[in-house]
Amino acid sequence: MNKTKYINFLLAFLLLSSCSLTRGLKEDEYLVYDVDLKGVEKSNEEKVKELIKQTPNTRIPILNFSPGVFIYNIGKMNYDSAKLANKKLETEAKQRAIELQLDSIPGNNKLERKYFKYNNRIEDLNKKLDYGNWFMRTGNPKTIYDSSKTYASEREITNYLINHGFFDAEVSTSYHTKGKKIYVNYDVTENEGYIIDSIYTRSDDENIYRLLRQDKENNLIKKGRRYNQDNLTKERQRVEDLLKNNGYYTFSKSYIEYNVYKDTLEKNVSIEQIIRKPTYADRHKVYTIDSVIFDISTPTDVISDQEVKREFDDITYVMYQDRYSERIIDSRVFINKGDLYNKSEVLETQRQLANLDIFRFVNIAFDTLGNNITTRIFTQPNQKYQITNQLGASITEQLPGPFFSHSLRNRNLFRGLEIFEFNFRAGLEGVVSATTAGGVYRSRELSTSASVIFPQFLFPFNQKALEQYGRYNPRTRTLIGYNYVNRPEYIREGFNTIIAYNWATRNQRQQYTINVLDANLIRSNLDPAFEERLLELQELGNNLINSFQSSYVSSISGQVIINFNEYGLWQRNRSSLWRLFMESGGTSINFLNKEHFQDRSLQYFQFLKFQSDFRRYIPLSRKSTFAYRINTGIGVPYGISDGVLPYEKYFFAGGSTSIRAWQPRRLGPGSFTPATNEEGYFDYRYEQPGEILLEGMFEFRRELFGYFDGAFFIDAGNIWTIKEDPAREGAQFKPGKFVRDIAIGTGLGLRMDFDFLVLRLDMGIKAVDPAQPEGERFILDNISFKKPLGEKGQTVFNIGIGYPF
Numbered sequence: 001m002n003k004t005k006y007i008n009f010l011l012a013f014l015l016l017s018s019c020s021l022t023r024g025l026k027e028d029e030y031l032v033y034d035v036d037l038k039g040v041e042k043s044n045e046e047k048v049k050e051l052i053k054q055t056p057n058t059r060i061p062i063l064n065f066s067p068g069v070f071i072y073n074i075g076k077m078n079y080d081s082a083k084l085a086n087k088k089l090e091t092e093a094k095q096r097a098i099e100l101q102l103d104s105i106p107g108n109n110k111l112e113r114k115y116f117k118y119n120n121r122i123e124d125l126n127k128k129l130d131y132g133n134w135f136m137r138t139g140n141p142k143t144i145y146d147s148s149k150t151y152a153s154e155r156e157i158t159n160y161l162i163n164h165g166f167f168d169a170e171v172s173t174s175y176h177t178k179g180k181k182i183y184v185n186y187d188v189t190e191n192e193g194y195i196i197d198s199i200y201t202r203s204d205d206e207n208i209y210r211l212l213r214q215d216k217e218n219n220l221i222k223k224g225r226r227y228n229q230d231n232l233t234k235e236r237q238r239v240e241d242l243l244k245n246n247g248y249y250t251f252s253k254s255y256i257e258y259n260v261y262k263d264t265l266e267k268n269v270s271i272e273q274i275i276r277k278p279t280y281a282d283r284h285k286v287y288t289i290d291s292v293i294f295d296i297s298t299p300t301d302v303i304s305d306q307e308v309k310r311e312f313d314d315i316t317y318v319m320y321q322d323r324y325s326e327r328i329i330d331s332r333v334f335i336n337k338g339d340l341y342n343k344s345e346v347l348e349t350q351r352q353l354a355n356l357d358i359f360r361f362v363n364i365a366f367d368t369l370g371n372n373i374t375t376r377i378f379t380q381p382n383q384k385y386q387i388t389n390q391l392g393a394s395i396t397e398q399l400p401g402p403f404f405s406h407s408l409r410n411r412n413l414f415r416g417l418e419i420f421e422f423n424f425r426a427g428l429e430g431v432v433s434a435t436t437a438g439g440v441y442r443s444r445e446l447s448t449s450a451s452v453i454f455p456q457f458l459f460p461f462n463q464k465a466l467e468q469y470g471r472y473n474p475r476t477r478t479l480i481g482y483n484y485v486n487r488p489e490y491i492r493e494g495f496n497t498i499i500a501y502n503w504a505t506r507n508q509r510q511q512y513t514i515n516v517l518d519a520n521l522i523r524s525n526l527d528p529a530f531e532e533r534l535l536e537l538q539e540l541g542n543n544l545i546n547s548f549q550s551s552y553v554s555s556i557s558g559q560v561i562i563n564f565n566e567y568g569l570w571q572r573n574r575s576s577l578w579r580l581f582m583e584s585g586g587t588s589i590n591f592l593n594k595e596h597f598q599d600r601s602l603q604y605f606q607f608l609k610f611q612s613d614f615r616r617y618i619p620l621s622r623k624s625t626f627a628y629r630i631n632t633g634i635g636v637p638y639g640i641s642d643g644v645l646p647y648e649k650y651f652f653a654g655g656s657t658s659i660r661a662w663q664p665r666r667l668g669p670g671s672f673t674p675a676t677n678e679e680g681y682f683d684y685r686y687e688q689p690g691e692i693l694l695e696g697m698f699e700f701r702r703e704l705f706g707y708f709d710g711a712f713f714i715d716a717g718n719i720w721t722i723k724e725d726p727a728r729e730g731a732q733f734k735p736g737k738f739v740r741d742i743a744i745g746t747g748l749g750l751r752m753d754f755d756f757l758v759l760r761l762d763m764g765i766k767a768v769d770p771a772q773p774e775g776e777r778f779i780l781d782n783i784s785f786k787k788p789l790g791e792k793g794q795t796v797f798n799i800g801i802g803y804p805f
Helices: 002-021 045-049 067-077 081-104 109-131 134-138 147-163 206-214 229-244 326-331 343-355 463-472 528-539 544-548 587-591
Strands: 031-038 170-178 181-189 195-203 256-263 268-275 288-296 308-312 315-319 359-369 372-381 385-396 399-411 419-432 440-454 475-486 490-504 510-526 551-564 575-585 607-619 624-637 692-705 708-720 743-753 758-768 795-801
Touching (some): 045 147, 081 109, 147 170, 195 206, 206 229, 229 256, 308 326, 315 326, 551 587
Parallel strands (some): 031 181
Antiparallel strands (some): 170 181, 308 315, 399 419, 440 475, 475 490, 490 510, 510 551, 575 607, 708 743, 743 758
């Protein structure tokens, strides 16, 4: 009853607040309540909508409530610009007084701290005077109709249509009012779009003609397509890049002009491309690289050190006494003596040298004499040692746990541009005990590792391979590490060593990793109650206990990440990411005598594992996007494994980056029904491992106001076992019934996007629960006004950092 009262009070409050959208408006002021755009059929409607200067405030449907306006009004009630201006004058006077004291007592630390303190206050007051207080900056003011902005929108829409081939387009606006609300309509008549009939080039330089003919397939202005001024801009840049990649160092797109001739009768255009010659010459010069000088300065100007000069592969190296491998640097420099100037190779050189993480900056300058270029590459070493300490909190099981991490980086370890990294992390996390009913307990974790990253492929590659693969940012990572986990059920210690090769394609669209060695020695100490539970499962035919024994796990694995159109930058273009992972564990055992591995003091494993993770991001408008993720995987134990995988190699479902309506690692497997607790609800103490994973997450995201974004999501999926599990009936994957085992959750999310950090709160609600008896698995109808969160455990709140995918 109390919950119902609170909900009714909240609804009444929101309804009353919605009336405030038009309250307080002056006689000649109207609230922009709706904007309608009609007639855009062939153009990009979303792009046209973005040109409209005034759009309605974001409102919650039905309730007609605008959170942004509500927050803005809270700030406005407490905002007094005159008071802030007076406070600024007072602070500035105090700062001037401190400044006078500093003139008479220079270097006084106490006065300097006061001075900077007042300076920070003045900056904060300026921000409030310009943009309002925090509530005003976070929320949105009411959108009051402004006819000048409507006319400006009309002009911009017209110009957009003309620039996209609709030269005869017409745009008109109309509006009507209803009380203090105004409804604005933009009516567009595109008329017929103009088609490109022909394109030709005029130039006095035969060499330029030849280059353009050879590259005509990449011409962005195509005959038969509708005219688009954007393509002219892109083509101008393409021609500049083409010529700069073929020796034309001083050429720029300012030499390129376009004339567009319209035929209003045939509704087509002819485009003339003119490449003008330079003012003081008959033709553009073609430049050749005469020499390359690579200059590594001292780390700071304070240090005066002895210079070392050396020639290597036609490059002159000038560096201070701390030596750097010319052989490695040479593999990342693609500007060669005797070659034509090439802008792409210059940018590639700069990018690959920056990828080494050895140099603070990389500047490339050119001196010209006649048709020759002297290339000078200026760099300065990054700091030799870098120490980072971090104190924070991670959130699992809805319980925050503090952690501390420390990292040390030593650059140019062996003077071959290697990087040494030492990492240490200790923290507490919330976990549900599998041996004690109810309650959340803290898990203590500690991990440390030391690694050396070599900027090349090691054995069996040679100098020729170094030069060949330098464009792909090759790296060899060697690592040794130790980790410790102390949970209520067990204590696990792991010692691991990794040797991995990493590289990426030049356009960064594919990234590859091959772990040629990933060896782990694990020691386990089980809680007696947990061990007893595992023995009970073993008696039923489930050998999960083997996953918790002291063991040796070795594998080789490979991963490829394919990034389509820069996924992760959240730009307005469609983008995708596909991650493929393959792993083979205990492979060498196939070639050895298995009798050597019968020592039961250590558990050995053989397995194959595959995972595919595809993500897609689709912008729907300037403020809204649709994103989805399809994640599948299978892990198959074989041979000496006795039908089980190492525990860390199993798949799990549920949690803030999986099916969000279930607690982390608690969904499934299949239609397995967990035991019930004393209250009659499912007991989710036990993590549920599986060998087959199938899940899909679908999310609609929309900007709300200020830093706040909202999301509506639907998650579906589950995990299964390959074979029948006597201890978990319904866990096995069966082609004829797995669809009925799909769990479905839905819910709402709120994100605070600060650009550098995204804080996320998701409320997941179980809609279809395969653990319920058939015919009763749809449980979304448990949600009602009396039970807004459904049955106990049906709603799960997830707190996270970053987007779920």
